[in-house]
Amino acid sequence: MEFHPTSYTLGCVECGKTFSEDDQRLACDELHGPAFLRAHYAARQIAVRGGAAGMFRFGDWLPLRRPVTNSGVPVAFPSEKLGRALGLENLWIVFSGYWPERGAEMKTCTFKELEAPPVCSRFAGGGRTLVVASAGNTARAFAEICSRNDIPLVLVVHEAGLDNLWSTHPFSDAVTLVGVDDGADYFDAIQVADMIARRPGYAAEGGAKNVARRDGMGTALLAAAERAGRIPDHYFQAVGSGTGGIAAWEAAGRLLADGRFGAAKMKLHLAQNHPFTPMTDAWAAGSRALLDVAEDELKARLARVSAVVLSNRKPPYGIKGGVFDALTETGGRMYAVTNEEASTAAALFERLEGIDLDPAAAVAVGALKQAADRKLIDPQEMVLLNVTGGGKKRLFGEFPIHRLAPRVVLKRHEATEETIARLFG
Numbered sequence: 001m002e003f004h005p006t007s008y009t010l011g012c013v014e015c016g017k018t019f020s021e022d023d024q025r026l027a028c029d030e031l032h033g034p035a036f037l038r039a040h041y042a043a044r045q046i047a048v049r050g051g052a053a054g055m056f057r058f059g060d061w062l063p064l065r066r067p068v069t070n071s072g073v074p075v076a077f078p079s080e081k082l083g084r085a086l087g088l089e090n091l092w093i094v095f096s097g098y099w100p101e102r103g104a105e106m107k108t109c110t111f112k113e114l115e116a117p118p119v120c121s122r123f124a125g126g127g128r129t130l131v132v133a134s135a136g137n138t139a140r141a142f143a144e145i146c147s148r149n150d151i152p153l154v155l156v157v158h159e160a161g162l163d164n165l166w167s168t169h170p171f172s173d174a175v176t177l178v179g180v181d182d183g184a185d186y187f188d189a190i191q192v193a194d195m196i197a198r199r200p201g202y203a204a205e206g207g208a209k210n211v212a213r214r215d216g217m218g219t220a221l222l223a224a225a226e227r228a229g230r231i232p233d234h235y236f237q238a239v240g241s242g243t244g245g246i247a248a249w250e251a252a253g254r255l256l257a258d259g260r261f262g263a264a265k266m267k268l269h270l271a272q273n274h275p276f277t278p279m280t281d282a283w284a285a286g287s288r289a290l291l292d293v294a295e296d297e298l299k300a301r302l303a304r305v306s307a308v309v310l311s312n313r314k315p316p317y318g319i320k321g322g323v324f325d326a327l328t329e330t331g332g333r334m335y336a337v338t339n340e341e342a343s344t345a346a347a348l349f350e351r352l353e354g355i356d357l358d359p360a361a362a363v364a365v366g367a368l369k370q371a372a373d374r375k376l377i378d379p380q381e382m383v384l385l386n387v388t389g390g391g392k393k394r395l396f397g398e399f400p401i402h403r404l405a406p407r408v409v410l411k412r413h414e415a416t417e418e419t420i421a422r423l424f425g
C-alpha cells in the first residue's frame with residue numbers, strides 16, 4: 001500500500017492563530033478560554049486515494065504523518081426497508097462494524113476504529129508512549145490498531161468498560177491495560193490517564209481535542225458523501241462526548257468548501273440515553289454550560305442507561321468549536337432516548353436491515369424514530385443515520401475471541417500521583 005503524508009496546518013477556532021509545525025499540539029497557546037484547534041488541509045477538494053490502506057483513502061483530509069496498517073472503512077448505502085417503515089424516502093445509513101455482505105470489515109465492531117489509525121499516524125512518537133482513556137470502545141479500537149502495528153500504548157479503562165477489551169487476534173505486548181474500579185466511571189479513567197500522561201516518556205492522546213480523532217470520525221460522513229454524491233440534509237448519531245457530532249459538522253464544512261457535494265447545511269440530530277442526558281438537558285435549557293448536577297445524582301443516572309459507552313460527564317459541549325457551537329450553527333436538535341425505545345429500535349433495525357446493533361447505535365435509531373414519529377423531517381430530504389457500531393453478535397459467532405487482561409487494577413482512591421509515579425516511573 002502506498003503512503004503519502006498529508007499537508008496541513010492547525011488553526012485555533014477562537015483566535016485564528018496558525019501552527020504550521022504539528023508537534024502533537026492539542027490546544028492554542030494564547031491566553032483565552034478553551035477552544036479547539038482545527039486541521040486545515042492543503043487539498044480544498046478531496047481526491048480519494050484509491051491505493052491507500054483502509055480509511056486512509058480519505059487521507060487528503062486526515063492529519064497523516066506515518067503509515068499505519070488499518071483496514072476499516074465505513075460503508076454507506078441507501079436504506080430501503082427502515083426508511084419505508086419510518087416514512088422517510090431518502091434515508092441513508094453509514095455503518096461501521098462487521099457486516100461482510102455490505103463490505104464492512106471492522107472487526108472491532110465500532111466506529112472508534114476510525115479514530116485510532118489517524119491518531120497513531122499523526123503521533124510521531126519520539127519514543128513516547130501514547131496514553132488513552134476510554135469507556136471501552138475507543139480502548140478496543142486503539143488496542144487493536146496499536147497491537148497490529150506494535151505501537152506502545154497505555155489504556156486506562158473503568159471497570160464497566162473492561163469487558164469491551166477483546167479482539168479476533170491475540171494482543172501484542174505493546175499494549176498495557178490499566179483498570180480503575182471501585183465505582184469509577186469514564187471521568188475517573190480520564191483523570192488517571194492524565195496523571196500517567198504527565199510522567200516523562202508518556203503523552204496524552206487528547207480525546208476530542210485531538211484533530212486526528214475528530215477527522216477520523218468525520219470519514220463516516222465522507223464515505224456517505226462519496227457514495228451519495230452530496231451532503232445530507234440531516235445527520236443522526238448517538239453521542240457520549242459529542243466528538244462524533246462535532247466531527248461530522250467539521251467534515252460537512254469541508255465538503256461544502258469543496259464545492260462538488262451540494263450546498264446542504266447539514267442539521268445535526270444528536271441523541272443521548274435517558275436518564276443520562278447532560279448535553280440534551282443543557283441544550284433544552286439554551287445553556288452553553290452543562291447544568292449543575294451533583295456527582296452522586298449523575299452516577300445514579302448512569303447506572304440506569306443501557307448504552308454505558310455514552311457516559312461522559314464532562315463532554316466538550318461548551319468549548320469553542322464544540323457541541324453547543326455545532327448545534328447552534330446547524331440549527332440542530334438533541335434527543336433523549338429511553339432504554340426501551342433503544343431496544344425496540346435495535347430490534348426493528350435488525351429485522352429490517354439484517355444486522356445487530358451495539359447499544360449506542362440503538363440510541364441513534366431510537367432518535368431517528370422519534371423524529372419520524374414527530375414529523376420533524378421532510379420525508380423527501382436526505383437523512384444520514386450514523387450506525388456507529390454493530391455486528392458483534394455475528395462476529396462472535398464466526399471468530400475465536402481473545403481478551404486483553406489488565407496489567408494493573410487501581411482502586412479509585414488509590415490512584416494518586418505517588419502510585420502513578422511508582423508504576424509509571
Ligand SMILES: [Zn+2]
Pocket residue numbers: 012013014015016017028029030032035
Ligand atoms: Zn487561540
